[in-house]
Amino acid sequence: MKKYRILVLSIMTIAIIIIFTSNPMSNLNKGTGLIGNIIKQNEQSNDEKEAKDNKVNDNSTKEKNKADQKEILICIDPGHQEKGDRRPEQVAPGSGQTKARVSSGATGVSTKKPEYILNLEASMVLKHILEGKGYNIVMTRESHNVNISNAERAQLANDKNAKMVIRIHADSISNPSKTGASILIPAKDGKYTTSIYEESSKCANLVQEKMKNDGININGIFERNDLTGFNWSKVPVILIEMGFLSNHSEDQMMSNPEYQRKLMQSVADGVEEYFLTN
Ligand SMILES: [Zn+2]
Incomplete structure (x- = not known):
C-alpha cells in the first residue's frame, strides 16, 4: 500500500508541477489564436469562393447572353x-x-x-x-x-x-x-x-x-x-x-x-x- 501511496503522490506532484510551470493564459491565447487562424482561413476561402462565384456569374451571364443570341x-x-x-x-x-x-x-x-x-x-x-x-x-x-x-x-x-x-x-x-x-x-x-x-x-x-x-x-x-x-x-x-x-x-x-x-x-x-x- 505504501508503494501505491508514493506512486499516487508522485503523480500528483508531477501534475501540480506541470500545471504551475505552464502558462495557462498563453495556452488560452494559443488556443484562441489557432481558432482565430481557422476563422481567418475560412473567411479567406469564403472570399476566394465569392470571387470565384462572381467570376462564374460573369461568365455565365456572358454564356447566357450568347445563348440568348442563338434564339x-x-x-x-x-x-x-x-x-x-x-x-x-x-x-x-x-x-x-x-x-x-x-x-x-x-x-x-x-x-x-x-x-x-x-x-x-x-x-x-x-x-x-x-x-x-x-x-x-x-x-x-x-x-x-x-x-x-x-x-x-x-x-x-x-x-x-x-x-x-x-x-x-x-x-x-x-x-x-x-x-x-x-x-x-x-x-x-x-x-x-x-x-x-x-x-x-x-x-x-x-x-x-x-x-x-x-x-x-x-x-x-x-x-x-x-x-x-x-x-x-x-x-x-x-x-x-x-x-x-x-x-x-x-x-x-x-x-x-x-x-x-x-x-x-x-x-x-x-x-x-x-x-x-x-
Ligand atoms: Zn440595289
Whole structure:
C-alpha cells in the first residue's frame, strides 16, 4: 500500500508541477489564436469562393447572353436577282401605288459585275460572320436565278418572325466621283413604318458607329418612305448601300474579298451590339 501511496503522490506532484510551470493564459491565447487562424482561413476561402462565384456569374451571364443570341433569327436579303420582274406590286399593304416587283440592280463601271452578284457575295460573308456569333440566319435568296419580289422578301422575314432584316445593296449614280457607304432605314413619319422606325434607327446608328471606328467611308443614315421592302416589313430593317458601283475605285474595292470581310464585320459587330444592348 505504501508503494501505491508514493506512486499516487508522485503523480500528483508531477501534475501540480506541470500545471504551475505552464502558462495557462498563453495556452488560452494559443488556443484562441489557432481558432482565430481557422476563422481567418475560412473567411479567406469564403472570399476566394465569392470571387470565384462572381467570376462564374460573369461568365455565365456572358454564356447566357450568347445563348440568348442563338434564339435570335436575322434575315439577310441580298438585293435584286439575275432577271428583274417589271410586273407591278403594291408599294405598301393596301396602297394604290405600285412599283416593279424587283430589278436586277446596277452594274460596276470597272468590274462590270452586276449588283445582284456583288450583293450575294457580301451577304454570304455577313451570314458566315453572324452565324459565328451564334445567330440564326434566314436568307431571302442564296442563288441568282430566283424571282422574289421586294414585298415577298419582307413578308418572308415577317412570317419567319425574324428580329432584324439586313438588306445588302450597292449604289449607283450619274456622278462618278461620288463614294461612300450609306444606311437606309424606314422613315419615322412613314405611313407604314412608324412601328419599326425606332428599332431600325437604333441598329443603324450602332452599325454606323462601328463602320466609323473601322475606318469605313460612310455618308450617313437616310430615312426612306418609298421602298416596298420597308413598307411591307413588320420587322425592324436596315439597308446597307455598301458603296458606289459608279465610282471606279469603289467598285473594285467592293469586289475585294478582304474589303467585303472588313465591311461585313462592321455590320455584324453593330448588329450584335444592338442585340446585346436591347
Ligand atoms: Zn440595289
